Amino acid sequence: MIWLSRIPELLANGPLVLVSVAGVRGSAPREPGASMLVGQDFTADTIGGGHLEWQAIAEARLLLQAEACQPLLRRYPLAASLGQCCGGVVWLAFEVLHAGQLPVWQAVSQRHREGLPQVRQLDGRAPASSWPESRGEGRLDLPATEDGPDWCLWQPLQPPRFCLSVYGAGHVGAALVNLLAPLEMRLRWCDPRAELMVRAPASVECCVMETPEEVVAQASAHSAHVVLTHEHALDLRLAEAILRRDDFRWFGLIGSQSKRTRFRQQLAARGIAPGQIERMICPIGVTGIRDKAPQAIAIAVATQVLQLREISIPA
Incomplete structure (x- = not known):
């Protein structure tokens, strides 16, 4: 609203x-x-x-x-x-x-x-x-x-039933948040760099990330999560924290197939169960879009998020 x-x-x-x-x-x-x-x-x-x-x-x-x-x-x-x-x-x-x-x-x-x-x-x-x-x-x-x-x-x-946490305030994260902010959902935007979120739309809840584990723990049950930060090491810590929760609805990680393979290996080494790792969606975004501009990636991811939201909202 x-x-x-x-x-x-x-x-x-x-x-x-x-x-x-x-x-x-x-x-x-x-x-x-x-x-x-x-x-x-x-x-x-x-x-x-x-x-x-x-x-x-x-x-x-x-x-x-x-x-x-x-x-x-x-x-x-x-x-x-x-x-x-x-x-x-x-x-x-x-x-x-x-x-x-x-x-x-x-x-x-x-x-x-x-x-x-x-x-x-x-x-x-x-x-x-x-x-x-x-x-x-x-x-x-x-x-x-x-x-x-x-x-x-x-x-x-009524408060929105669909909750989404976006981790990362870089070019893609900012474009994604601005695309989704006008829509009916509860949207959290998280990044360690507070200065990148000063122009967030009024409907967006901004969280300055002290530790990945803490900010993930603060997300509502059955939330969706999109991870696209500026550091692979931070992405990995966020991925681990999300996958250790049993109540997340969906988790998407920006990256390539090779990043997915590396993360699967590293998450397994940290004790994450194989079935839980398979719930990680990487790459993210609807298929068929080759453009790598941040706005194009954000549109592809936003479309995927809206498809997910449709399942959450009764007709």
Whole structure:
């Protein structure tokens, strides 16, 4: 959720509007819960693009100019009149966020980073979102009349189920993290060189690696791991630490077939069981891509990671 991770940063600089897909009937560009942020001269994240999004941005900026306080719910038929032919109907909720709400959204964003589920409740008659203790399902109660205030949105903010640790902040590691950061996953980026991670996207958890064993131990159970550091010796220590865990989901190591052969021998000499060593994927990345540029390698690895993530997310 890019929008959620960026609210604290952007709200500190002034008001903005949180636009959320509150409900959908039929075919639509995005699912209920998809959200974006709109400021006077920027946007963050997307509710699907196209003319619907342009209309939503225009509506949001009018609310900012009017210094509106109450949330709004708007109904958009996705027909020719809107320049879209999806054929469905989308309800969008608009909430103006003000600087005074910054501590609340900082806490919400922090809880999300910690993997805690939350529910946002936006009532048409209340000035701002509330956060009930109940963990109910998402839904939209429609107003009795087209523009009535008697509506309510429940938006679950579930932490990502797919967790990935990327070890290495070199050219490939940086390219890979920037490719994956906008997507729905819990992403950790680990390297001994803190200065290489200072420009990490807000949604990424950065870990300065003191020892490989410690940083691997801190990964969530059933995490995926990608190792691509600047030193083979560090790669080997990370590989050993990952393979000694029985609860990792997937482990990919950058390198050639010859590196795989050397590592298999060295890991066996360190007492790693043959069956565990076979779980190490090396080389990594989808096949058929010969380009060795860091960005090309990162795309090949990101594709492999997304294929793995699809297995982790129910349809």
